[in-house]
Amino acid sequence: MSGRNPTYTNPEPCKHLADYKLKYGFSGYNSLQKSLNTNPNGRTAMNRSQSNIPRCSFCSAHQGRLYFCLICSSVSCCLVPDSNHALLHSQTEIGHEIAVDMERAELFCCVCCDQVYDPDFDKAVMFKKILEMPRNNNGAEVCKEKCNKRRKVIPKSLKDYMNVNDLVLKMGREPNSCFPWGLRGLSNLGNTCFMNSVLQALLHAPPLRNYFLTDRHRCRTSRKSLLDKPCLRCDINDIFSAVYSGVPSPFSPARFLYSWWRHSPNLASYEQQDAHEFFISMLDQIHEKEEQTRSPLKDNSDCQCIAHMVFSGVLRSDVTCTTCGFTSTTYDPCVDIPLDLDPSDHFSKNVTGKSTNPSEEEDISTLGGCLDLFTRPEKLDSDLKLYCQQCQVRRDFVKQMSIRRLPLVLCFHIKRFEHSPIRKMSKKIDRFLQFPFTFDMTPYLSSSIVRNRFENRIFAFEGDESDISTEFEVFAVVTHSGKLESGHYVTYLRLRNQWYKCDDAWITQVSDRVVRASQGYLIYYVQKMP
Amino acid sequence: MSAPNDDNASAHSQLSSHFFAGLLDSIIVDVASECHRIARLGLDRNLEEEEEELRLSTQARVMVADPSNSGEANSKYVVDIFGQTHPAIANEIFDCMNCGRAIMAGRFAPHLEKCMGKGRKARLKTTRSSTAAQNRYSRSSSVSAYSPYSNSHSVNQAVNGTPGVTGEDYTECTFEET
Numbered sequence: 001m002s003g004r005n006p007t008y009t010n011p012e013p014c015k016h017l018a019d020y021k022l023k024y025g026f027s028g029y030n031s032l033q034k035s036l037n038t039n040p041n042g043r044t045a046m047n048r049s050q051s052n053i054p055r056c057s058f059c060s061a062h063q064g065r066l067y068f069c070l071i072c073s074s075v076s077c078c079l080v081p082d083s084n085h086a087l088l089h090s091q092t093e094i095g096h097e098i099a100v101d102m103e104r105a106e107l108f109c110c111v112c113c114d115q116v117y118d119p120d121f122d123k124a125v126m127f128k129k130i131l132e133m134p135r136n137n138n139g140a141e142v143c144k145e146k147c148n149k150r151r152k153v154i155p156k157s158l159k160d161y162m163n164v165n166d167l168v169l170k171m172g173r174e175p176n177s178c179f180p181w182g183l184r185g186l187s188n189l190g191n192t193c194f195m196n197s198v199l200q201a202l203l204h205a206p207p208l209r210n211y212f213l214t215d216r217h218r219c220r221t222s223r224k225s226l227l228d229k230p231c232l233r234c235d236i237n238d239i240f241s242a243v244y245s246g247v248p249s250p251f252s253p254a255r256f257l258y259s260w261w262r263h264s265p266n267l268a269s270y271e272q273q274d275a276h277e278f279f280i281s282m283l284d285q286i287h288e289k290e291e292q293t294r295s296p297l298k299d300n301s302d303c304q305c306i307a308h309m310v311f312s313g314v315l316r317s318d319v320t321c322t323t324c325g326f327t328s329t330t331y332d333p334c335v336d337i338p339l340d341l342d343p344s345d346h347f348s349k350n351v352t353g354k355s356t357n358p359s360e361e362e363d364i365s366t367l368g369g370c371l372d373l374f375t376r377p378e379k380l381d382s383d384l385k386l387y388c389q390q391c392q393v394r395r396d397f398v399k400q401m402s403i404r405r406l407p408l409v410l411c412f413h414i415k416r417f418e419h420s421p422i423r424k425m426s427k428k429i430d431r432f433l434q435f436p437f438t439f440d441m442t443p444y445l446s447s448s449i450v451r452n453r454f455e456n457r458i459f460a461f462e463g464d465e466s467d468i469s470t471e472f473e474v475f476a477v478v479t480h481s482g483k484l485e486s487g488h489y490v491t492y493l494r495l496r497n498q499w500y501k502c503d504d505a506w507i508t509q510v511s512d513r514v515v516r517a518s519q520g521y522l523i524y525y526v527q528k529m530p
Numbered sequence: 531m532s533a534p535n536d537d538n539a540s541a542h543s544q545l546s547s548h549f550f551a552g553l554l555d556s557i558i559v560d561v562a563s564e565c566h567r568i569a570r571l572g573l574d575r576n577l578e579e580e581e582e583e584l585r586l587s588t589q590a591r592v593m594v595a596d597p598s599n600s601g602e603a604n605s606k607y608v609v610d611i612f613g614q615t616h617p618a619i620a621n622e623i624f625d626c627m628n629c630g631r632a633i634m635a636g637r638f639a640p641h642l643e644k645c646m647g648k649g650r651k652a653r654l655k656t657t658r659s660s661t662a663a664q665n666r667y668s669r670s671s672s673v674s675a676y677s678p679y680s681n682s683h684s685v686n687q688a689v690n691g692t693p694g695v696t697g698e699d700y701t702e703c704t705f706e707e708t
Binding site (some may be wrong): 009011063064065101103104106115117179183185187188189190191192248249250252254255257258261262265268269270366368432434435436437438440442443448455456458500504505506507508509512513514515516517 | 552555556559560563564566567568570571572573575576579580583584586587589590591593594595608610611612614616619620622624627628635636637638639640642643646648
């Protein structure tokens, strides 16, 4: 009934657990179900009777770890090294080896003196939870038979765009230098480095590059005269052709600038602009053009235009009542992930194993740290209590973001430009951000975040199965140096495992460390193909 | 400060320490249990890879900061990978799509801004004699693109009929500086 769960491994049971399962099957788990209780935080424990405190049958201790025997229901304590009555119990009663931690609803092997795991036990716990939960399952969509209909399959055409091999054949000629295809400077037309830097990144985004270089854009715009707006996609197509032509002298994207200004009049001015704003504007323009030729779709997440097929992902937002656990979930499409550079982000460790993080000593921000911050449960302002459907009153809520669907190309937008409407000033945050060259997005997926909310129980949560791999590789870094008002954008491109610096018209080779030490503003990762 | 009070105080503090210790232990075991589960189920992140990336990054910053290592000269004066050098201001010359004049690449954006009538400076200039100019050109609005006026003017007028661009822009052709 469950889909595949690639994110975790089913642990091997110890000999004692295996023996227990053979002998007793699920009977112990099922009879335990009625004694389990879940609090609004998602933690499960055995019921605490108001009148009867559980005490160790050997020493009457009521503190520390208490274990409930699955076979005879007796309680023993485990306060190693002082007393290990759980072990004693297993020695006095032969075969009574498996018990349950009363405070945490975890299986314990008294002989191995270790916590053990069984998917069937977790399933039993989850079923009890689901029975107790309000209608909406506190945000956990559990996998039922028909969960496949929600699964988004990558269209075959898009998979083709990831395959570079036939592209080389189509181009039919060898590059006339030892450098890879597509390296060409872009002339600065007057404060246009913000545009050049993003263009360089997009020119090398594999699916986008393959789309334009294989002539997928069939222009349906009939330009009745020169007076009509030029087709922006045609102009983008022209840039691709020019940059991949093999000509080494810098290219002036003048026609494209003119085209873009005609399509986005509010951004048309001779001044330094934000590269991210340009990126969004470009995607919007490519999308809009597509919408005119096809019927408009309801939401961007299913949009078939090349911009959205490549960059669009889906973000999930869960808002949970802190009193009853009722969760309301919304999904929103996104073309990039905005990340705040919080100086104290290394303090926001959740318990996903970041125990001895070396960056702690140095106090540097990392991409993983920023994503932890992004997906951290955030208590909403107490002054703005929201209405809870279940409690029927206004309560405090907690909000948590996660990534429901990853795009093919992931763009991280590091929010370095801070605008304070109160003080009417803007400033730039120069703080260094460490970013890895390969990156696994698994911990930030909705399935991981939601699973974590449910004690990481072994259970099929929706969103586990996916066609997209979670491993990503960096291919372009747009960096900004200088001040807010007067700065310069430069892009680093990674081609054939070598980094190139694209500084307007100047293309130079640089080492890995220059890129690692640079100040990333827009960092582009592409999904690693198996 | 009598003796019985002292005893009470220490008994109190002992009791509260005892409870606190119990609570603390419980929390520690909570965290340990979670981490244990995460580790056993393989949910923990690949720490070795992360540490390696972090180490490479720290190393990189140290080496880049060291001036003796810097091969990164001011790139405006270096030779690119194809062996070319370029002037600080791009000097390729091409025709403006809007007015047809020959413009130098590095000065294209400021030219285009005035040419298309965008930007603050352009708009300020038009207010000077926009009324007079509008009167002069109002007759021309009904004329086709290829009017008897000089080429650059006519193209500019027709082209600027896009939404959001006002009639003041018609004046740009006459007042535009080279």
